[in-house]
Amino acid sequence: MTFTLYGRLQTRLFLVGTIGVIWTAIVTPILPSPPMTGYGGIGMAQMIMTKDSFVILPYSRLGLDYQITFETIGLVAVLGLFWELIYHFLQQFRWDKDWPPMFTLLAAIPEGLLLWLVINLIGVEHGSLALDSSGFAMFAIHFASTWVLMWLFMVGPLHAISLHWRFEGGEFYERKHSGSTSAL
Amino acid sequence: MGLAVAQTDCANYGADGLRNHDLHHKVLQQHAKQGAPISEEMALACVWDDQMLLDLGIETKFIPFVTIGGGLGSFAMVDLLRIAGVSSSDIEVIGPFDKSYGMLKVLLDNSQIPESERIRSGSSDRMDNLWGWPGYSLEEAFQDRRLAPIWHSVTEPILSEYHTPRASQVYSGIDREAQRIGWASMFTRGRVPFIRKRREGGYYIVIVPPENTSLSKLEIHQAKYVHLAVGFSGIHSLPDVITYKSKNHNNTLESDGGIPRVVNVYEPHESIYQHVASNPSSILLRGAASSAMQVIQRLANDRKIAGSNVKLYHLIREHPDTAHQPLRSRIPTKNGFALQAFTFAKGSFGGQIQRKYRKLQDDEKRVALLGSIASTAIPRRSLWEHQLEEAKRNGWYEVLVGSAGGLEIGANGKVMSNIVKSDGSISRIETDFVIDATGVEASLEDHEILSDLVNCSGAKLNSIGQLDVNEAFEVEGTRSPGTDPSKPGRLFATGIATLGNPHCIAMYSFWGLQYSAWKTAEELSKDGFSKRIGFYRSTTSWIRRMRNREP
Numbered sequence: 001m002t003f004t005l006y007g008r009l010q011t012r013l014f015l016v017g018t019i020g021v022i023w024t025a026i027v028t029p030i031l032p033s034p035p036m037t038g039y040g041g042i043g044m045a046q047m048i049m050t051k052d053s054f055v056i057l058p059y060s061r062l063g064l065d066y067q068i069t070f071e072t073i074g075l076v077a078v079l080g081l082f083w084e085l086i087y088h089f090l091q092q093f094r095w096d097k098d099w100p101p102m103f104t105l106l107a108a109i110p111e112g113l114l115l116w117l118v119i120n121l122i123g124v125e126h127g128s129l130a131l132d133s134s135g136f137a138m139f140a141i142h143f144a145s146t147w148v149l150m151w152l153f154m155v156g157p158l159h160a161i162s163l164h165w166r167f168e169g170g171e172f173y174e175r176k177h178s179g180s181t182s183a184l
Numbered sequence: 185m186g187l188a189v190a191q192t193d194c195a196n197y198g199a200d201g202l203r204n205h206d207l208h209h210k211v212l213q214q215h216a217k218q219g220a221p222i223s224e225e226m227a228l229a230c231v232w233d234d235q236m237l238l239d240l241g242i243e244t245k246f247i248p249f250v251t252i253g254g255g256l257g258s259f260a261m262v263d264l265l266r267i268a269g270v271s272s273s274d275i276e277v278i279g280p281f282d283k284s285y286g287m288l289k290v291l292l293d294n295s296q297i298p299e300s301e302r303i304r305s306g307s308s309d310r311m312d313n314l315w316g317w318p319g320y321s322l323e324e325a326f327q328d329r330r331l332a333p334i335w336h337s338v339t340e341p342i343l344s345e346y347h348t349p350r351a352s353q354v355y356s357g358i359d360r361e362a363q364r365i366g367w368a369s370m371f372t373r374g375r376v377p378f379i380r381k382r383r384e385g386g387y388y389i390v391i392v393p394p395e396n397t398s399l400s401k402l403e404i405h406q407a408k409y410v411h412l413a414v415g416f417s418g419i420h421s422l423p424d425v426i427t428y429k430s431k432n433h434n435n436t437l438e439s440d441g442g443i444p445r446v447v448n449v450y451e452p453h454e455s456i457y458q459h460v461a462s463n464p465s466s467i468l469l470r471g472a473a474s475s476a477m478q479v480i481q482r483l484a485n486d487r488k489i490a491g492s493n494v495k496l497y498h499l500i501r502e503h504p505d506t507a508h509q510p511l512r513s514r515i516p517t518k519n520g521f522a523l524q525a526f527t528f529a530k531g532s533f534g535g536q537i538q539r540k541y542r543k544l545q546d547d548e549k550r551v552a553l554l555g556s557i558a559s560t561a562i563p564r565r566s567l568w569e570h571q572l573e574e575a576k577r578n579g580w581y582e583v584l585v586g587s588a589g590g591l592e593i594g595a596n597g598k599v600m601s602n603i604v605k606s607d608g609s610i611s612r613i614e615t616d617f618v619i620d621a622t623g624v625e626a627s628l629e630d631h632e633i634l635s636d637l638v639n640c641s642g643a644k645l646n647s648i649g650q651l652d653v654n655e656a657f658e659v660e661g662t663r664s665p666g667t668d669p670s671k672p673g674r675l676f677a678t679g680i681a682t683l684g685n686p687h688c689i690a691m692y693s694f695w696g697l698q699y700s701a702w703k704t705a706e707e708l709s710k711d712g713f714s715k716r717i718g719f720y721r722s723t724t725s726w727i728r729r730m731r732n733r734e735p
C-alpha cells in the first residue's frame with residue numbers, strides 16, 4: 001500500500017464507515033453478550049436502561065450490545081486517526097515510503113490492546129481489564145472480525161470502487177491545490 | 185533498468201529543423217511515388233488545411249481520438265477511454281506492432297526475461313486491469329491451485345519477496361483485455377513520421393506503412409485529439425560502445441558464425457550464451473541494474489545445466505555508499521548492490537513520494553528527486569543472492585569497480601576494456617565478450633515525431649529535455665483551435681517522453697502509464713468526450729471486466 005497521510009486518514013474513516021458499520025450491524029446480535037449488571041456507558045441504550053431500570057427487555061439487551069459495538073468501532077475510527085499519524089511517522093523510516101499490507105493487518109494487535117484499555121476506562125465495557133473479563137469475548141470477536149474484514153476489503157474490492165483511491169495514495173478526495181481535481 | 189535521460193540542447197533544434205523538413209520531404213516524395221501526391225509546399229508547411237489536401241485529391245479519414253505508438257502507453261489510454269464510455273469506432277491506434285506489448289516483449293526477450301521468467305513490477309501493476317485487483321498473484325494462485333502466491337502478496341515484502349508475474353501471464357492478460365475492448369478493430373499498422381496542425385482545427389496524422397505490411401501507401405488521417413505514446417527512442421549504450429561498434433562492426437567471433445563481441449543487453453545476443461555454453465569464455469558485464477542480474481542468472485543457470493566454463497567480470501561504477509546517509513533516506517544494500525524492489529521506490533506509485541514530487545515547483549528539484557528514487561538498484565531475490573554467493577565462492581564471478589574508459593580490439597580479436605578507477609588510474613582487461621547493460625535511451629531528439637513536434641507544432645521542452653506537459657499530460661503549446669477556439673484540438677503524451685511532468689514521477693512503468701491515461705481521460709471528460717469514472721462507473725465497469733463483457 002502506498003499511502004499519503006491524508007490517504008490513510010480517509011481510508012480509515014471510509015473503511016470504518018462502510019465495512020465497520022455494516023459488519024457491526026450484522027454481527028452484534030450473535031456476539032456473546034456479557035451479563036447485564038452494572039453497565040455504564042453513554043447514549044441511547046443507557047437511556048432505555050434508566051427508563052426501564054427494573055425490566056430488561058430483550059430489545060434493549062440488544063440495544064445495549066449495539067451500543068457497545070458501535071462505540072467500539074467509533075473508537076476504532078477516532079483513535080485510529082492518531083494511530084495513522086504514528087504509522088505515517090514510521091513509514092518515513094522505510095526507503096520505499098510504503099506500508100506493506102501485513103503491517104496494516106498486524107496493527108490490530110496494538111490497536112486492539114489500546115482499545116480494550118480505553119473501552120474499560122471510559123466505561124463502554126465494564127469490569128476488569130483482564131482477558132477473563134465478562135465482556136472480553138464479545139470485544140475480541142467483534143474487533144478482530146471487523147478488522148480482518150476491513151483489511152480484506154482494503155486489499156481487495158476497494159480498488160474496484162475508486163480509481164482515485166488507487167492513483168492518489170488512498171485518498172478519495174483531494175484538497176484542491178494548483179488546479180488539481182478532487183474527483184472520485 | 186537504468187535510464188539514460190539525455191540532456192537536450194534546445195538551441196540545436198533550429199538547425200535540426202531544416203534537416204527534419206528535408207527528411208519529411210523525402211518520406212513524402214518516396215510515398216508519392218506509391219500513389220500519394222504531396223506537394224513541396226506541404227512538405228515544408230507546419231500547418232495544413234483541407235484545401236491543400238483537396239487540391240491534391242487526398243482523402244482523409246476523421247477519427248476523434250488517435251493514439252500513436254500502439255505500445256503499452258497507447259493500451260492504457262485506450263483501455264481507459266473504453267471504460268469511460270468511448271466507442272471503439274471513435275478511437276484509432278497506430279503503431280508498428282499489432283500487439284501492444286510487441287516492443288516490450290522484444291526487449292524482455294533479449295534481456296533474458298522470456299515468457300517463463302518474471303518481470304520486475306508487482307502483482308497489482310496490471311496493464312490489463314485498470315483497478316489492479318485482483319492482482320496477478322491471486323490469478324496465479326487460482327490457475328496453479330497454489331496458495332504460495334497469496335502468501336507472498338499478504339506478507340510481501342517483509343516475510344517474502346514481492347510477488348511478480350511471469351511475462352507470459354502479462355501477455356496473455358493483455359491479449360484478453362485487448363479482445364474485450366476491441367483493440368484489433370481500432371488498430372492500424374504504420375509509423376507516423378510526423379503530425380500537422382489542421383488550420384480548421386485538430387490535426388492531420390501522416391501514416392507511412394512499415395515494411396511488409398498491407399498498408400500500401402501513405403495515408404493521412406485527421407483527429408481532434410492526438411495521444412503520443414511512442415516509448416523509448418532506442419537502446420542506450422555508453423559512448424565507448426557506440427564508438428567501438430561503429431569502428432569495429434565486423435569484429436565478430438568468426439569461428440562461431442559471427443557472434444558479436446560487444447552487445448547491448450537489449451539487443452539479441454542469444455548466440456553469446458550458446459557459444460559460452462560449449463567454449464570456455466570470459467565476459468565483461470557492465471551496469472548494476474536488474475538487467476545485469478538477469479544476465480548473471482542466465483550464466484549461472486547455464487553453468488549449472490550445461491556445465492559451461494565462464495569467467496564473468498562485472499563492472500560497476502561504485503558500491504553504494506550509504507553509511508553517511510540519514511536512516512530515513514538510506515537505501516538498503518546487499519552484496520554490494522543497492523536494493524529496491526521496483527524501478528521506482530514504491531511510494532512513487534501514488535503514495536507519499538509522488539505527493540512530495542508534485543509539490544515541487546522547481547524542475548531541478550524534481551529531477552533530483554527522480555534521480556534519487558529511480559536509482560540503479562536490483563530487487564531483492566533470494567535466487568539472485570544465492571547465485572551471486574555461489575558465483576563468488578567458486579571464483580567465476582568477480583566485481584570490478586570503476587567506470588568504462590573505452591574499448592579496443594585486443595589479442596585474437598578479443599575485446600580490451602579500459603577501466604578508470606576512482607583514483608584516476610586505468611586498468612585493462614581482456615575478455616571474449618562485453619555485454620553492456622546500462623539502460624534504454626530516452627532521448628527526445630531521436631524520435632522523429634517528437635523532434636518534429638518541437639520544430640513545427642509549438643511543443644516545448646522541460647528542463648530534462650522531455651516534452652513539457654501539464655497535469656493532464658497535454659503537451660503545452662500544441663493546441664490546434666482552428667475555427668472554434670472553445671473546442672480546440674488537443675495533444676496529449678505519455679511515457680518516458682513526459683518524464684519531469686508536474687504530476688507523476690514513475691512515468692516508465694505500467695502504473696505511470698495508467699496514471700497518466702487516467703489524468704488525460706479526466707480532462708477529456710470535461711470536454712464531453714468521455715464519461716467521468718466515479719464510484720458508480722468504476723464499480724460497474726470493474727464488474728463488466730471481471731465477467732469479460734465489452735466495456
Ligand SMILES: Cc1cc2nc3c(=O)[nH]c(=O)nc-3n(C[C@H](O)[C@H](O)[C@H](O)COP(=O)(O)OP(=O)(O)OC[C@H]3O[C@@H](n4cnc5c(N)ncnc54)[C@H](O)[C@@H]3O)c2cc1C
Nearest residue numbers: 253255256257287303304305375376414415679692693694
Ligand atoms: C526491458 C524493460 C523491462 C520493463 N519492465 C517493466 C516492468 O516489469 N514493469 C513495468 O511497470 N514497467 C516496465 N518497463 C517500463 C515500461 O512499462 C515499458 O517500457 C512500457 O512498454 C512503456 O510503454 P510505452 O507505450 O511508453 O512504450 P512502448 O511499449 O515501447 O511502445 C511505444 C511504441 O511506439 C512505437 N513508435 C515509436 N515511434 C513511432 C512513430 N513515429 N510512429 C508510430 N509508432 C512509433 C514503438 O515502435 C513502440 O512499439 C520495462 C521497460 C523495459 C525497457
